[in-house]
Amino acid sequence: MDETVRKISADDINPRYNWARALPALGTMGVDFEERVDYRRLHRYRLSRVKQALEKSELGALLVFDVNNIRYITSTKIGEWERDKLCRWALLARDRDPILWDFGSAAVHHKLYTPWLKPEDCKAGLIGLRGTVNPAFGLMERHAREIASLLKEAGVHKMPVGVDIIEPPMMFELEKAGLKIKDGQQVMLEARELKNIDEIALLNRAAAMVDGAYHLISEELKPGVRENDIVAKVNEFLYRHGSDDVEAINAISGERCNPHPHNFTDRMLRPGDQAFFDILQSFMGYRTCYYRTFNVGRATPVQHDAYKKARDWLDKAIALIKPGVTTDQICKVWPKAPDFGFPDEMSAFGLQFGHGLGLALHERPIISRVVSLDHPTEIKEGMVFALETYCPAGDGYSAARIEEEVVVTDKGCHVITLFPAEELPISHRY
Numbered sequence: 001m002d003e004t005v006r007k008i009s010a011d012d013i014n015p016r017y018n019w020a021r022a023l024p025a026l027g028t029m030g031v032d033f034e035e036r037v038d039y040r041r042l043h044r045y046r047l048s049r050v051k052q053a054l055e056k057s058e059l060g061a062l063l064v065f066d067v068n069n070i071r072y073i074t075s076t077k078i079g080e081w082e083r084d085k086l087c088r089w090a091l092l093a094r095d096r097d098p099i100l101w102d103f104g105s106a107a108v109h110h111k112l113y114t115p116w117l118k119p120e121d122c123k124a125g126l127i128g129l130r131g132t133v134n135p136a137f138g139l140m141e142r143h144a145r146e147i148a149s150l151l152k153e154a155g156v157h158k159m160p161v162g163v164d165i166i167e168p169p170m171m172f173e174l175e176k177a178g179l180k181i182k183d184g185q186q187v188m189l190e191a192r193e194l195k196n197i198d199e200i201a202l203l204n205r206a207a208a209m210v211d212g213a214y215h216l217i218s219e220e221l222k223p224g225v226r227e228n229d230i231v232a233k234v235n236e237f238l239y240r241h242g243s244d245d246v247e248a249i250n251a252i253s254g255e256r257c258n259p260h261p262h263n264f265t266d267r268m269l270r271p272g273d274q275a276f277f278d279i280l281q282s283f284m285g286y287r288t289c290y291y292r293t294f295n296v297g298r299a300t301p302v303q304h305d306a307y308k309k310a311r312d313w314l315d316k317a318i319a320l321i322k323p324g325v326t327t328d329q330i331c332k333v334w335p336k337a338p339d340f341g342f343p344d345e346m347s348a349f350g351l352q353f354g355h356g357l358g359l360a361l362h363e364r365p366i367i368s369r370v371v372s373l374d375h376p377t378e379i380k381e382g383m384v385f386a387l388e389t390y391c392p393a394g395d396g397y398s399a400a401r402i403e404e405e406v407v408v409t410d411k412g413c414h415v416i417t418l419f420p421a422e423e424l425p426i427s428h429r430y
Helices: 003-013 039-056 067-074 106-113 139-154 168-176 185-192 197-220 227-240 301-320 327-331
Strands: 061-064 089-093 099-102 122-124 161-163 181-183 245-253 274-283 290-296 353-356 363-367 384-392 399-408 413-415
Touching: 003 039, 039 061, 039 067, 039 089, 039 185, 039 197, 061 067, 061 139, 061 185, 067 089, 067 185, 089 139, 099 106, 106 122, 139 168, 161 168, 161 185, 168 181, 185 363, 197 227, 197 274, 197 290, 197 384, 197 399, 227 245, 227 274, 274 399, 290 301, 301 327, 301 384, 301 399, 327 353, 327 363, 363 384
Parallel strands: 061 161, 099 122, 161 181
Antiparallel strands: 061 089, 089 099, 245 274, 274 290, 290 399, 353 363, 353 384, 384 399, 399 413
């Protein structure tokens, strides 16, 4: 292929972002007067990333049941209800187009409305719905034979097939059909590691929505309001502003702050409570993980101190982020588990923590003393991840929790979580 053609093609798929400009927080409408997210470019980029990762691997094909991987490869989604059903799957063989098996009439819908997929590659399928359809009924055997036939047609049937998540009986049927099954999730995560300008724009838009949600929380946080009241109001706000999935909202207050329970209840907020929230939601599939801590009306010296420590730990980590830095360097600036009241690093996992963001809440890199000290990985331009810290207060029950999402640039990083968090926010100050 001519080098000029190759370069133009590559730039069309992933044009380089000008990091000197602010990241756009785009509207949801399609318009003719400015460029916003180019979803077809996004599809080309994601598919090219998977094909590159597949070529580098020992695998002949990827068979994916994880809804995030299906969306990444095919740019299709039929609703959040499918997330835990294992009711759809996609096959990508080397040098072939993706083939999608869908839930009933969704296959017919995609033949009509997804011109980036060939109509004959949009198939209806059913294997087991997590065991509800008994494997003895033969559907798994039928589809396993169909997949094996397609791989033979593609000339890769003698190479291993990478699978991400799967019902065990389906894996057994694939093996009976003569296929060698290996882990495909690592190949998919490698592909999804670096985000293009469209993915970054979507992640930034998702974060902007949570900026607004935190302004709502700051206005609503007062004595007599319950944790679940805040959760309900934030759900409404996010869905009204275009969220396609409010995955979870952690709302933790008062004596529930230490240790961190990762949930919400109907506890009523009281004057002086320290309270922290995590908002996990997605816009066009791209997710947020975004903590903020508040105090209700007033704060004690030990609550201020806990917040200051959590902020300091977080700022030290952010200051290190740039291409070429490794994850062990980042987690070394965070305290060891016994230094903030936990017996070991596994018990404290997720408290001083970093994780990639994309179509899933947890992508690469993972930054934690549990794994990063012994298995450091390199930070690269185009990664997007969240950094979060936690500090218990000296009163034995309050705690501060702060999180920022960052985009790795050519020289450092941009923070995209913009609700003010430099100092402890106190709502309805007394």
